[in-house]
Amino acid sequence: MRISRTDLDAILRHARSGHPFEVCGVLLGRNGGIVDGVVTVANRETEAPRVRYQIAPEDLLRIQREARDTGREVLGFYHSHPDHPARPSETDRRIAAEGLSDGVVHMVVSVEQGERATPTAWVFHDATQGFEEVALEVD
């Protein structure tokens, strides 16, 4: 997955600033899978926002439409794991498997003590019902 330094830094700042709560957002781009835009989104999880996140469907609908207006589309999503490894959890995997996730990129950002933020990138595959880690290339 390719992403600009500017966009990656925006994601890491968002993740650090949200600690100890999970934060989330949307990755935008054009055909070819290069992320060229990031949209931060409110975490709508109300019961356990330190360990769970939700993107409201109406928020995603709005972002999809705005992206189309600029000739882009939703390539994937990011969320943070406060003081937890930077890899999809079983919860992440199960929900991706139950939804529409084939080929969708998920970035997971581990945030340690609100300071060190470590990003990883994954693609979900329906065929394996799981995530495959992909290289994160920063332009």
Next chain:
Amino acid sequence: MSVKVQIPGPLRGLTGGAAEVQVEALDVASLIESLDRRHRGLRERLCDDAGNLRSYVRIFVNDEDVRFLQEKATPLAAGDTVAIVPAIAGGSWGRARPPRRHGGAP
């Protein structure tokens, strides 16, 4: 009624790559059937074995989530835009519930 349906990325393999398709349907239920006739496999992705919309799939008619209208019985009008939107949730721990309307009932 002729309506426009916006197809999310993960389903475009079933629509030959099309991000939008035009469909004739009177309501959301018949729209799903029409889509499945033209693009085999779509119904299974949108509905469970009982025929209910899957928890992590949302269908909007214009800007309204059909879960807050009449679900699959939601009528359609000519020129409506139907959007299929994945529900995105997860987290480092615990059993997350499907996203709900912000501020509304689950």
